[in-house]
Amino acid sequence: MSVTQVEAQKSYQIKINYHKCVACGDCVTSCPVNLDQRRLKGFLDESNAVILIKNSNVRVINENSCTGCGTCIPVCPVKAIDIVMRP
Ligand code: SF4
Ligand code: SF4
Known part of the structure; x- marks a missing residue:
């Protein structure tokens, strides 16, 4: 297995402390994957966002x-x- 294949298998868990979160949305707007998706598709919603503010919560x-x-x-x-x- 190549290094690239190993890299591609890495997966991450996004842990959000909801006791601290104030739902400002800064994480949503800073995420490069979200930015790319918005640029590519012209929108950001549940179909393509990594993280999103929904019902006043991240x-x-x-x-x-x-x-x-x-x-x-x-x-x-x-x-x-x-x-x-x-x-
Ligand atoms: S919305 Fe994101 S950046 Fe804002 S407080 Fe919550 S976790 Fe932090
Ligand atoms: S900015 Fe987006 S892609 Fe980067 S670690 Fe945070 S959620 Fe994941």
């Missing part, structure tokens, strides 16, 4: 699309996000 929608880049972590004003690699 929701993990398509976790399998998360690349584990970590961009969302420092932008969260209340440090409510943790990204962990699945074993």
Whole structure:
């Protein structure tokens, strides 16, 4: 198995502390995968978003699309996000 194949199998879990989250949406707007999807399709909804604000709460929608880049972590004003690699 090539290194590329191993990399492609990595998957991540997006952990959000809902006791801390204030639903500001900064993670949603900073996520590069969300940005790419919005650029490609012209919209962002449950069909293509990694994370989304829904009913005034942030929701993990398509976790399998998360690349584990970590961009969302420092932008969260209340440090409510943790990204962990699945074993
Ligand atoms: S780790 Fe990267 S891809 Fe995953 S939700 Fe955060 S910003 Fe998006
Ligand atoms: S950036 Fe943090 S506080 Fe804002 S919606 Fe995301 S998890 Fe919640």
